[in-house]
Amino acid sequence: MAVENDSQKVAVGRSNASIELWDVSYKPHIDRVLICDSSVEGLAWYNERLFSCSANGTVTEHDLYSLSPLVGGSNSNLLMIYCLEIFSFIMFVFQYNKTVTSGSCWCIAIHKSSGRLAAGTQNGYVNIFEITSDGKINCISWDLSGEWLVTGSINALRIYSRRCGHPLHKLPTGQTETIVSSIAVTNDFTIISANSRGKLCFWDGNKGTNIANYQALKSNAFTVCLDESQTKVYCSGVDPLIVCYELISMKSDMSVECDKWVRSVQLVAHTVEVLLVYFKGKSFSVDFKDLIHLLEVSKWSKYVVAADRKSNIVVFSEGKHYCTQPKYHCSTTSMKIHPTTENLVIAYANRNVVEYNLSKREYTDFSEQLFLSPLSELINRSFPINCITFVASRNDSIIFTDDNTICVLTKYENNSKNIEKKIKKTRINF
Numbered sequence: 267m268a269v270e271n272d273s274q275k276v277a278v279g280r281s282n283a284s285i286e287l288w289d290v291s292y293k294p295h296i297d298r299v300l301i302c303d304s305s306v307e308g309l310a311w312y313n314e315r316l317f318s319c320s321a322n323g324t325v326t327e328h329d330l331y332s333l334s335p336l337v338g339g340s341n342s343n344l345l346m347i348y349c350l351e352i353f354s355f356i357m358f359v360f361q362y363n364k365t366v367t368s369g370s371c372w373c374i375a376i377h378k379s380s381g382r383l384a385a386g387t388q389n390g391y392v393n394i395f396e397i398t399s400d401g402k403i404n405c406i407s408w409d410l411s412g413e414w415l416v417t418g419s420i421n422a423l424r425i426y427s428r429r430c431g432h433p434l435h436k437l438p439t440g441q442t443e444t445i446v447s448s449i450a451v452t453n454d455f456t457i458i459s460a461n462s463r464g465k466l467c468f469w470d471g472n473k474g475t476n477i478a479n480y481q482a483l484k485s486n487a488f489t490v491c492l493d494e495s496q497t498k499v500y501c502s503g504v505d506p507l508i509v510c511y512e513l514i515s516m517k518s519d520m521s522v523e524c525d526k527w528v529r530s531v532q533l534v535a536h537t538v539e540v541l542l543v544y545f546k547g548k549s550f551s552v553d554f555k556d557l558i559h560l561l562e563v564s565k566w567s568k569y570v571v572a573a574d575r576k577s578n579i580v581v582f583s584e585g586k587h588y589c590t591q592p593k594y595h596c597s598t599t600s601m602k603i604h605p606t607t608e609n610l611v612i613a614y615a616n617r618n619v620v621e622y623n624l625s626k627r628e629y630t631d632f633s634e635q636l637f638l639s640p641l642s643e644l645i646n647r648s649f650p651i652n653c654i655t656f657v658a659s660r661n662d663s664i665i666f667t668d669d670n671t672i673c674v675l676t677k678y679e680n681n682s683k684n685i686e687k688k689i690k691k692t693r694i695n696f
Contacts, residue, residue, distance in 0.1 A: 268309035279306030292596045292616040293650040308374040319371035325364050366393045407449045418446030435474030448489045452496045460487035466501050482509050508533045564603040573598040589627050602654035613651035
């Protein structure tokens with residue numbers, strides 16, 4: 267078991283080669299489950315990155331989004347420091363998945379300041395890994411000729427030669443930690459990148475130099491794409507905008523013509539994070555993607571509700587965005603749409619419950635009063651609500667369940683503003 271204090275996550279290794287990630291920020295509950303390739307003998311966190319070791323002699327970093335081990339890296343990045351006959355130290359650069367020296371790996375420990383991971387093995391060896399922050403390749407793109415490959419990672423872009431396999435240029439993004447999230451390459455080898463600081467950066471791929479940087483968005487910029495003429499580039503991300511920069515010809519003070527990228531237009535086109543923008547002809551096609559972990563469809567498929575792990579809840583109707591729920595400070599654990607009233611009931615990790623009228627796009631009166639005067643029988647339980655259901659023949663009852671409790675909440679359908687009168691009876695059945 268290992269604890270990550272910043273994100274308030276607990277990783278628990280199981281004998282069936284799985285790792286449970288518990289969210290303990292409010293009511294403790296399983297946030298997600300990772301499936302491993304082999305046994306889990308030890309766990310450790312480093313800057314919200316999770317590592318494990320196994321009896322088959324590997325140390326692995328896990329992707330907390332795809333819920334599987336990260337793959338990649340190269341065993342050529344090994345550097346032996348020194349070796350003793352009985353107790354040996356071996357130094358590695360760690361990227362994704364590594365095989366340790368001398369048998370099974372039974373335990374790991376990480377030094378937070380230096381970013382070094384120590385792994386103890388079956389035959390008395392201690393393997394020491396250096397955890398690198400720039401190992402993950404976030405984005406990749408070829409140039410027109412196919413001779414050069416451009417990659418983006420943390421704090422840098424790199425231009426690789428296809429022939430020799432080595433980087434020709436390293437393009438640093440600055441002193442502040444920056445994640446390069448998307449790359450586009452023009453026919454004249456201009457490299458355009460978007461990063462986590464909301465900047466759109468232009469680079470000369472032939473010289474390996476920076477041409478210009480623009481603050482395209484206030485927050486994370488996730489994607490860039492070029493139009494067919496390669497004179498316009500579009501950028502989007504967390505901000506509800508798609509911004510466009512256009513290449514125009516300008517004359518300098520010496521009357522010399524030069525090309526410059528200038529911000530032209532911006533569109534308010536979405537309400538959730540955009541990770542992909544695709545340009546075709548004169549129209550946009552925008553794909554929305556997030557860490558969706560709850561999905562609910564109403565009767566007759568009129569409404570589709572999606573919730574991610576960051577408390578974002580979006581409602582769609584007839585294939586179009588319908589509304590977005592106000593963001594709550596803790597994650598969603600369950601939600602359900604009533605088959606008759608089409609009210610959306612949402613339960614959060616702290617056991618607070620809201621009821622939202624989808625047709626009116628507002629909280630119900632009952633929900634607002636329940637929020638102002640929460641029921642102790644509903645709130646003061648040890649486990650989060652993991653299921654919501656209804657009695658189909660009744661509109662005044664909501665059934666909640668957690669790991670050991672069934673709670674039936676019954677309300678009056680009257681105009682009373684007294685919460686005690688609105689709730690007819692709450693029964694806790696074990």
